[in-house]
Amino acid sequence: MEYITEELEEYWTLLLWTTVAVLVPVLITLWCSFQRPKRKVMLQGLFRKGKHGWHYTDLFNKPTYCCVCSQPILQGAFCDCCGICADEECIQRADRNLPCKEIITQNDGEFCHRWVRGNLPLTSHCTVCNQQCGTQPKLCDYRCIWCQSTVHDDCQSSLKDRDLCDLGEFRSVIIPPYYLFQVNKLYCRHPDEYSKLAALCGSGWTPVLVLANTRSGNNMGDVLLGEFRTLLNPVQVFDLSELPPSKALQLCTILPPGSVRVLVCGGDGTVGWVLDAIDTMKLKGQDRFIPYVTILPLGTGNDLSNSLGWGAGYAGEIPVEQVLRNVLEAEVVKMDRWKVQVVSKGHYFLKSKVLSMNNYFSVGPDALMALNFHAHREKTPSFFSSRIINKAVYFLYGTKDCLVQECKDLDKKIELELDGERVTLPSLEGIIVCNIGYWGGGCRLWEGMGDEPYPPTR
Numbered sequence: 001m002e003y004i005t006e007e008l009e010e011y012w013t014l015l016l017w018t019t020v021a022v023l024v025p026v027l028i029t030l031w032c033s034f035q036r037p038k039r040k041v042m043l044q045g046l047f048r049k050g051k052h053g054w055h056y057t058d059l060f061n062k063p064t065y066c067c068v069c070s071q072p073i074l075q076g077a078f079c080d081c082c083g084i085c086a087d088e089e090c091i092q093r094a095d096r097n098l099p100c101k102e103i104i105t106q107n108d109g110e111f112c113h114r115w116v117r118g119n120l121p122l123t124s125h126c127t128v129c130n131q132q133c134g135t136q137p138k139l140c141d142y143r144c145i146w147c148q149s150t151v152h153d154d155c156q157s158s159l160k161d162r163d164l165c166d167l168g169e170f171r172s173v174i175i176p177p178y179y180l181f182q183v184n185k186l187y188c189r190h191p192d193e194y195s196k197l198a199a200l201c202g203s204g205w206t207p208v209l210v211l212a213n214t215r216s217g218n219n220m221g222d223v224l225l226g227e228f229r230t231l232l233n234p235v236q237v238f239d240l241s242e243l244p245p246s247k248a249l250q251l252c253t254i255l256p257p258g259s260v261r262v263l264v265c266g267g268d269g270t271v272g273w274v275l276d277a278i279d280t281m282k283l284k285g286q287d288r289f290i291p292y293v294t295i296l297p298l299g300t301g302n303d304l305s306n307s308l309g310w311g312a313g314y315a316g317e318i319p320v321e322q323v324l325r326n327v328l329e330a331e332v333v334k335m336d337r338w339k340v341q342v343v344s345k346g347h348y349f350l351k352s353k354v355l356s357m358n359n360y361f362s363v364g365p366d367a368l369m370a371l372n373f374h375a376h377r378e379k380t381p382s383f384f385s386s387r388i389i390n391k392a393v394y395f396l397y398g399t400k401d402c403l404v405q406e407c408k409d410l411d412k413k414i415e416l417e418l419d420g421e422r423v424t425l426p427s428l429e430g431i432i433v434c435n436i437g438y439w440g441g442g443c444r445l446w447e448g449m450g451d452e453p454y455p456p457t458r
Contacts, residue, residue: 029060050091052079052100053229064119065139068093078119080226081234082145085119101145103235104184105177113149113165115142120150128155146174148231170324173208175233175255176201183254191257191288198256206259208327209291210237211248211274213266215381216298220316224265224296227320240270245277252281252289260291263327267299272358275337279356294327300390303438304359308333312442313387336435360439363414364407364430369397391441405429 047054054077057064064073068090076087081101086094101114120134120143133141133150143150147168151159167174182197183189198205210228214221221239228237238248252260264271271293278290297305297313306312338357344350373393411425432439439445 047077050095052077052084052095053081053226053234054078054091055080055226057085066090067098067116067118067139070118070139081229082114083116083119083143083230101229101234102177103233104180106181107178111146111165111167111176111178112163113144114146115156116145117142124150126150126152126155128152128158144168145230147171169321170231171202172204172206173232173261173324173328175207175236177233180235180254189254194254195256198259205256206261206328207236207255208232208324209248209251209260209262211240211245211262211264211266211270212238213240213270213273213298215241215377216266216270220298220314221265223316224298224320231320231324240266240273245274246280249274249277249281249291252291253286255289257288260289261294261327262291263294263296263323265296265298267297268301268304268359269299271295271304272356275358276356292332294330296323300387300394301441303441304436306438306442307436308335315387338435357433357435359436360432360434362430362432364410364428364432365398366430366432366440368406369394372397394441 047056056076057073057078058075059073064076064078064085065071066073066076066087067084068086071087073085073087076085077091078085079100082099084094084098084100098116105111118134118139118141120141124133124141124143125131126133126141127149128151131152133152141150141152142156144165147165149165149168167176179197179201182200183194186193186197210225210232212221212225212228214225225237225239236251238245240248249262252262262274264274274293278293281287281290295305295308295310297311299305299313302311302313335358338361340355340357340361342353342355344352373390376393407429409427410430411428414425414431416423416425416431432445434445437444437446
């Protein structure tokens with residue numbers, strides 16, 4: 001009996017400690033999860049007043065070390081422009097003592113490295129010895145925030161031309177701070193002067209402006225904004241929720257004419273928004289400064305992006321460095337754009353509407369679904385946090401229309417004329433006028449007929 005009692009005591013002791021070992025980490029994780037939103041709200045005031053582009057981070061994100069006190073960060077922030085990290089107590093000291101990326105500097109073409117210590121990207125290699133950097137569990141080694149070169153602490157003194165930075169692989173797309181300084185010195189702001197200043201930036205300079213919609217599709221815009229600010233000059237990266245494209249594109253007017261490419265990170269609606277802003281530039285007489293438009297598809301359907309070879313959707317499967325390479329290597333093509341005039345028949349006092357058409361124009365259930373989806377997203381934008389949820393909402397509205405059939409017998413309510421001749425309509429619920437090869441989130445209505453889509457860029 002004594003032997004059995006001892007076994008039971010050992011069993012219950014083991015069970016107790018096992019339960020504690022499992023529950024304690026779970027409870028700590030849950031407590032931190034509940035505290036994280038409160039902590040973020042408390043830090044927002046510091047972030048707004050700071051000189052860096054601070055974003056919240058903690059132990060549960062990527063492990064980082066404070067650039068001020070060198071200790072591991074339990075709760076703190078990182079700058080998405082220069083990569084400086086600081087724990088909660090050191091944020092204000094970092095703001096005072098550690099400068100961020102400067103968008104404009106006073107020099108005549110020679111540019112110095114800006115080294116930031118520690119928190120190097122994974123698989124970083126030393127420029128001097130070609131060995132892996134940043135592998136030690138502490139604040140160590142350096143990274144240049146412009147050319148992205150990395151170097152060991154011990155190798156930095158051996159670096160050739162250690163003070164001069166060539167802006168790295170993407171020098172041909174970065175707007176150098178010294179270029180903006182030279183533009184500010186110009187007495188006569190003429191396009192020919194900008195072309196002369198472009199010689200400071202090397203041959204083949206094609207600056208890229210990044211315009212991201214943080215509300216598109218799977219809400220990757222915030223992450224991409226930070227990654228592009230790390231690689232480029234922050235002045236050429238725009239959040240369209242804070243600044244409309246009509247204002248962002250004015251940066252093109254101080255760059256060499258015909259050299260600028262715009263990377264639109266968003267869905268087809270965002271691309272249309274940017275194209276409308278380009279139309280406004282034409283009305284202002286800024287035709288010489290009109291940029292080429294490229295797409296990083298973050299939306300739900302992405303039919304225009306798919307037709308032009310930029311893919312059906314981006315979910316981080318390739319790094320932003322490869323995205324920039326694709327932009328540089330892309331072929332320039334022209335695309336038809338149409339104007340659709342909507343006139344209120346019988347109401348002559350109402351002004352007709354003129355809309356731009358890039359993808360397609362439709363009357364029927366698909367237009368009704370798009371309208372309902374847009375109205376729902378405007379009411380509760382936080383609900384539409386991923387591409388899968390968006391497509392599920394589209395599916396629900398489509399299922400509802402199959403049952404209700406609000407557009408039934410459309411052929412009896414509408415007349416269609418082509419080249420002045422009336423077309424006899426069969427029994428139908430919708431009419432679609434297509435300008436591109438894809439429709440409705442990737443459907444090829446005429447597979448094997450008409451223009452084929454462009455091959456993928458990646």
